[in-house]
Amino acid sequence: MREHGGNLDQAQQRFGGCGEDWIDLSTGINRLPYPVGEIDSHSWSALPSRSEIETLHQAAQHAYGTSAPVVAIGGAQAAIQLLPRLAPPGRARILAPTYNEYAAVLSDAGWDVEDVRDLDALAGADLAIVVNPNNPDGRCHEPEDLLALQSRVGRLVIDESFADAVPHLSLASEAERPELLILRSFGKFYGLAGLRLGFALGNATDIATLAAMSGPWPISGAAIAIGCRALLDDAWATATSARLARDGVRLDAMVQSQGWRLVGGTPLFRLYETGDALDAQEKLARSQIWSRVFTKKPTWLRLGLPGIESEWTRLAEVLVR
Amino acid sequence: MREHGGNLDQAQQRFGGCGEDWIDLSTGINRLPYPVGEIDSHSWSALPSRSEIETLHQAAQHAYGTSAPVVAIGGAQAAIQLLPRLAPPGRARILAPTYNEYAAVLSDAGWDVEDVRDLDALAGADLAIVVNPNNPDGRCHEPEDLLALQSRVGRLVIDESFADAVPHLSLASEAERPELLILRSFGKFYGLAGLRLGFALGNATDIATLAAMSGPWPISGAAIAIGCRALLDDAWATATSARLARDGVRLDAMVQSQGWRLVGGTPLFRLYETGDALDAQEKLARSQIWSRVFTKKPTWLRLGLPGIESEWTRLAEVLVR
Numbered sequence: 173m174r175e176h177g178g179n180l181d182q183a184q185q186r187f188g189g190c191g192e193d194w195i196d197l198s199t200g201i202n203r204l205p206y207p208v209g210e211i212d213s214h215s216w217s218a219l220p221s222r223s224e225i226e227t228l229h230q231a232a233q234h235a236y237g238t239s240a241p242v243v244a245i246g247g248a249q250a251a252i253q254l255l256p257r258l259a260p261p262g263r264a265r266i267l268a269p270t271y272n273e274y275a276a277v278l279s280d281a282g283w284d285v286e287d288v289r290d291l292d293a294l295a296g297a298d299l300a301i302v303v304n305p306n307n308p309d310g311r312c313h314e315p316e317d318l319l320a321l322q323s324r325v326g327r328l329v330i331d332e333s334f335a336d337a338v339p340h341l342s343l344a345s346e347a348e349r350p351e352l353l354i355l356r357s358f359g360k361f362y363g364l365a366g367l368r369l370g371f372a373l374g375n376a377t378d379i380a381t382l383a384a385m386s387g388p389w390p391i392s393g394a395a396i397a398i399g400c401r402a403l404l405d406d407a408w409a410t411a412t413s414a415r416l417a418r419d420g421v422r423l424d425a426m427v428q429s430q431g432w433r434l435v436g437g438t439p440l441f442r443l444y445e446t447g448d449a450l451d452a453q454e455k456l457a458r459s460q461i462w463s464r465v466f467t468k469k470p471t472w473l474r475l476g477l478p479g480i481e482s483e484w485t486r487l488a489e490v491l492v493r
Numbered sequence: 494m495r496e497h498g499g500n501l502d503q504a505q506q507r508f509g510g511c512g513e514d515w516i517d518l519s520t521g522i523n524r525l526p527y528p529v530g531e532i533d534s535h536s537w538s539a540l541p542s543r544s545e546i547e548t549l550h551q552a553a554q555h556a557y558g559t560s561a562p563v564v565a566i567g568g569a570q571a572a573i574q575l576l577p578r579l580a581p582p583g584r585a586r587i588l589a590p591t592y593n594e595y596a597a598v599l600s601d602a603g604w605d606v607e608d609v610r611d612l613d614a615l616a617g618a619d620l621a622i623v624v625n626p627n628n629p630d631g632r633c634h635e636p637e638d639l640l641a642l643q644s645r646v647g648r649l650v651i652d653e654s655f656a657d658a659v660p661h662l663s664l665a666s667e668a669e670r671p672e673l674l675i676l677r678s679f680g681k682f683y684g685l686a687g688l689r690l691g692f693a694l695g696n697a698t699d700i701a702t703l704a705a706m707s708g709p710w711p712i713s714g715a716a717i718a719i720g721c722r723a724l725l726d727d728a729w730a731t732a733t734s735a736r737l738a739r740d741g742v743r744l745d746a747m748v749q750s751q752g753w754r755l756v757g758g759t760p761l762f763r764l765y766e767t768g769d770a771l772d773a774q775e776k777l778a779r780s781q782i783w784s785r786v787f788t789k790k791p792t793w794l795r796l797g798l799p800g801i802e803s804e805w806t807r808l809a810e811v812l813v814r
Contacts, residue, residue: 176709178540191535205538214512217526219499219686246567246689246711253708273708280705365540366714368567384601387574387594388497390567392713393687 174272177464177474178365187457195483196476197456198464200307200334200441202412203479205363206402215393228396231403232371236356237339240347241379244391244399248333248357248370249273254385255299256281258353258378259327262298267291267311269469270303271331291321298326304341305334308443308466308474310436315343322351329353333370336361337413337439347373358395360440361412362402369395416440419477422484429491432473441476449473459490495593498785498795499686508778516804517797518777519785521628521655521762523733524800526684527723536714549717552724553692557677558660561668562700565712565720569654569678569691570594575706576620577602579674579699580648583619588612588632590790591624592652612642619647625662626655629764629787629795631757636664643672650674654691657682658734658760668694679716681761682733683723690716737761740798743805750812753794762797770794780811 177198180191195203229242236242245251252273261282266274268287279285283299291313294300300321305312322328328351335342335356347354354373359365369391372382391399402408416439423442424434430452432444446452449465452473456463464474478484498519501512516524550563557563566572573594582603587595589608600606604620612634615621621642626633643649649672656663656677668675674695680686690712693703712720723729737760744763745755751773753765767773770786773794777784785795799805 174709176540179542180539181542181544196539199540201538201540203538205534208532208534208537211529213526213529214687216529216685216687217522217524218501218517219497219520219522219680221500221502223502246713249708249710253706277708359540364537365710366535366537368710368713385574387570387598388495389570389686389689392567392689392715394713394715 174276175467180462183457183462187460189460194460194462195478195486196462197478198462198474199365199476200438201360201365201476202363202416202440203477203483204412204415206398206405206408208364208398209401211394211397215397218393220389220391220393220396224393224396225391228399228403231400232356235403235409236342236344236371236373238344238347238373240344240373241376242371242373243379243383243386244395245370245372245382245386246368246390247359247365248331248355250368250386250390251355251370251372251382252277254382255329256283257385258381259298262326263296264299264301265294265297266301267294267303267306269309270301271307274301291317294321295324300325300328301331302328303331303333305338305438307334307438308441308464308472310438310443312338312341315341315346318343319346322349325351327351327353329355331355333357333360334438334440336409337416344373348375350375353378358399358402361409364398367395367398368392369399413439416477423475423477426488426491427475435472441474443472443474445471446473447471455493456490459486461487461490495597496788501783504778504783508781510781515781515783516799516807517783518799519783519795520686520797521759522681522686522797523684523737523761524798524804525733525736527719527726527729529685529719530722532715532718536718539714541710541712541714541717545714545717546712549720549724552721553677556724556730557663557665557692557694559665559668559694561665561694562697563692563694564700564704564707565716566691566693566703566707567689567711568680568686569652569676571689571707571711572676572691572693572703573598575703576650577604578706579702580619583647584617585620585622586615586618587622588615588624588627590630591622592628595622612638615642616645621646621649622652623649624652624654626659626759628655628759629762629785629793631759631764633659633662636662636667639664640667643670646672648672648674650676652676654678654681655759655761657730658737665694669696671696674699679720679723685719688716688719689713690720734760737798744796744798747809747812748796756793762795764793764795766792767794768792776814777811780807782808782811
């Protein structure tokens with residue numbers, strides 16, 4: 173398995189403690205999740221029906237502000253697994269550094285993969301990947317700059333896994349354009365990554381192809397039930413976006429004492445330049461707070477936002493040590 | 494979408510009623526499911542960890558009586574979606590009639606697909622598919638006959654989606670053989686199809702390939718939590734197998750009044766030869782009992798087993814009309 177956050181089992185092996193002892197800030201998953209509520213027995217026992225899945229698709233269109241065709245999948249990762257097969261292997265260019273699964277999955281499937289450093293350098297690719305806002309450095313691109321790029325590549329995939337709280341950056345409303353494909357994660361903003369739910373938004377042909385590749389029942393009944401409720405809950409989304417924005421500022425202020433410099437971030441995580449990220453990770457881990465380091469960037473430490481107040485207190489206590 | 498059971502939304506459109514009014518016997522899903530119990534918040538919010546998935550794999554090995562490598566996937570269907578890519582397209586032969594997704598998925602992926610009527614005719618195929626016991630007719634094959642076939646085909650896939658209650662038919666213990674791949678469904682026997690959980694058992698190479706194609710988090714936290722409990726619960730499995738065996742006999746007896754002839758079945762469903770299956774389906778549907786018909790076999794009606802006693806009573810009342 174490739175290097176990812178959320179690997180709390182490795183943290184426990186190295187530093188002890190059981191799962192509940194740890195505050196896992198190694199991911200960009202909102203630690204104050206959408207309330208799961210009741211799941212009725214039908215959602216557990218029955219195969220998801222066409223009409224239930226269609227209702228979920230409509231809820232996703234509402235949340236993402238689009239009328240473009242949509243398909244629900246088992247997390248944005250499930251779409252990444254299918255991406256290499258939307259077209260015969262060719263030249264893929266990825267705006268890097270970014271989420272490491274893109275390069276790995278595409279190159280395993282025979283694509284010629286090149287990391288590039290700016291939008292312009294994506295031009296000419298058969299498949300161009302932009303994560304907006306980007307993971308892990310929070311780099312953002314304006315929708316019009318991405319649209320200008322669209323005609324210069326074969327297919328432009330915009331991964332908006334961290335866009336929920338910054339909807340002005342989203343191209344979801346334009347997803348139906350022939351060369352565009354938008355990926356959305358449900359689990360990060362709604363804090364329910366274990367549910368395995370995400371969406372692809374795009375033109376009818378691409379969405380039909382992805383749906384056929386995913387099969388008739390790609391997501392669980394619980395994902396449909398919870399997803400429908402959450403994606404229609406505008407009040408929760410608005411309040412959560414506001415809270416995350418405040419909490420990002422709070423975290424940046426809190427880590428200043430360490431001399432860490434903010435590289436960037438999204439409302440769901442912050443990336444800091446530290447002197448030695450492994451050292452910083454270990455300091456936090458000795459108090460059962462897990463963070464994300466990057467082998468290729470030994471000074472980068474990524475922190476998700478603490479959730480309940482006691483988590484902020486624990487983090488503050490570790491940082492003053 | 495291809496013709497499947499579980500399409501209760503279509504039944505409601507045609508015959509009215511809301512979901513709870515219906516007894517859905519159109520699938521082979523156990524209507525007395527394994528108790529879901531409590532799902533802890535961690536299962537909803539966190540990405541499944543490697544060690545949690547590994548624990549589930551061990552529970553599956555226990556339940557299926559094997560030490561062969563295993564990978565958890567989003568239902569047996571998820572494995573079917575990946576099957577065409579385990580090898581370059583070649584000649585696939587399917588022991589037919591059977592579950593219609595095999596022929597469709599393989600042929601969409603460029604395989605040359607041939608339906609055959611007996612085991613011997615599978616010989617020479619690059620990929621041979623046997624559903625054992627078979628859906629919808631319950632046809633069974635002895636493990637030794639399947640093993641004898643194994644050296645005569647490139648890869649032999651045994652779909653054991655309905656084998657939980659007839660473990661003596663299972664080849665799970667032999668799954669590590671180089672040409673063998675076993676698919677298991679969790680949702681049918683445990684009555685939790687909405688959970689989307691299944692397993693592939695096979696040699697290390699095939700299982701690693703399927704795992705790579707499925708990505709790092711192919712199943713939900715709830716599937717892991719419930720799957721681990723259920724697959725280790727031998728007492729529940731034993732009692733359920735015994736109950737299903739009794740109930741199959743009970744259903745066969747109950748429909749005798751209709752002049753239907755048993756074609757075959759498994760402990761999870763029965764297939765009857767009727768004069769006119771659409772007519773029989775409609776008779777049941779007018780009382781909100783849904784059944785499965787087959788376009789290509791207009792006299793076949795498949796019925797799952799009723800669950801609680803009131804469902805048996807309702808079915809009995811319809812049948813005497």
